Amino acid sequence: MARAEPVFLDDVALVDRQQKDSSSDISIKESTPAPPPTPQSLTPLPGAQIHERATVIVPSPCNPALPIPRIHDPVSPLSAISLSTAQSPILASGQEEATHLQHRFRTLGWRLASGYFACFILSWADGVTGTVLPYLKAEFNLSTMTLSLLWGGGTCGYFAGTLLVESILRWLGHFNFDIELSKSVDNSSLVASDKNTRNIGHSASRARHLTLLMGSVLHAIFFAMMGSKSGFPVMFVAYAVAAFARAVLNAILNSYFASGPKQALGYAYGLSGLGAMASPLVCQSVITTGAPWFHFYLGSLVLSALNILLLAVAFKPNAAESVKEHHLAVSEAAKADCDARCDADPSKKASSSGCPASSFEPTNKHNTLKKALCIPLQWLFCAFALLYSGSETTTQGFMVTYLLATKHANPNTVGFVTSGFWAGLSVGRVCWGYFNGRLTFGQRKHIILFLICKLWKNDLMIVVLNIEL
Secondary structure, X not given: OOOOXXXXXXXXXXXXXXXXXXXXXXXXXXXXXXXXXXXXXXXXXXXXOOOOOOOOEEEOXXXXXXXXXXXXXXXXXXXXXXXXXXXXXXXXXXXXXXXXHHHHHHHHHHHHHHHHHHHHHHHHHHHOHHHHHHHHHHHHOOOHHHHOHHHHHHHHHXXXXXXXXXXXXXXXXXXXXXXXXXXXXXXXOOOOOOOXXXXXXXXXXXXXXXXXXXXXXXXXXXXXXXXXXXXXXXXXXXXXXXXXXXXXXXXXXXXXXXXOOOOHHHHHHHHHHHHHHHHHHHHHHHHHOOOOOHHHHHHHHHHHHHHHHHHHHHOXXXXXXXXXXXXXXXXXXXXXXXXXXXXXXXXXXXXXXXXXXXXXXXXOOOOHHHHHHOOHHHHHHHHHHHHHHXXXXXXXXXXXXXXXXXXOOOOOOOHHHHHHXXXXXXXXXXXXXXXXXXXXXXXXXXXXHHHHHHHHHHHHHHHOOOXXX
């Protein structure tokens, strides 16, 4: 058996000390951070996008050829950074759109106001007939039957205006789009004289503007002819001219109001009744002071001049409308040329002939009046309008004459009765236009009650034998 070597305490202590020293060296090595890697030298990259605050560039771990900016590295002082003064494109486009919408609302407001005033003037001339009719009868020694022919002249003028308004709009809307855009709308002649019809476009806003001016000028001529006191033939022509102008203006303004806010058309008819209510009041007041009846018509020329000015300024085509209609005319001309080439050579198709696709809807060049008359329901509406307008016109026209002849009315105040008639019509139009959309189908049966009340009031006028105003 081998004899074991003796172990001394000094040897054990030495081994323990060596193990502790080795473990402390390992811990020191683990806690000491590794030195940062030396950045690699990179060749200049002209297409590289480097953040403006980066000062140290290290290679990308995915692609060493691409630099990566390190935002946490030391940056340049703020005084050395150049701030950009360019406006954000998103903010600029938003401000531009807001400005455009504000301009559109402003234009819409002015056009609605001028259109309302035009309706006021039209009814101003129409509502005063009943008040001045007794004075016309005494001035020219005319019978009631002869005076009733004035409404016959008005009927002829209204028929002519209704049948011709579409042709007038088409005629006045022609312009040559080969001319510069700024000249083609503002400085061109009323009718394009270029014989090459392929270069002729149609401007709806320009046609509307010129037709409104034409109608307002013709309506002003009515006041001048009535104020001239030239006899019955001139008055007959004056009523025909006024009805023609009223038909043209109503056609355009009704179309514009219907395409605008929902209540615009109802307010327009309400203001029409307001004008018809105001004119008998003013005319009767003027006559009561001792002034001749025709002074009312001469004074109304001032309102007509204001009406012409408002329509000329408010409905003048703006730049946006001119550009849109110019592009529409060019697009329609290109499409017409393409169709002509395809008709000449049927083997070619529009898709392969290089014809540009139009981004606008083509203008309807067909006679829409004929299409409207082909609708059976339209004839029913026309019959109702014929009875309504005829009853309204004859009622207000002969109201004063009837009261003077049968009810012993006061000549100095009887004209105010006509104002009451038109006031009720104006209030009814505004109220029914506001509440009609809120009534259910079952609630609309109450309209019959109002019709019964209306018939009762008509009977009341017959029963009452004497009125002294």
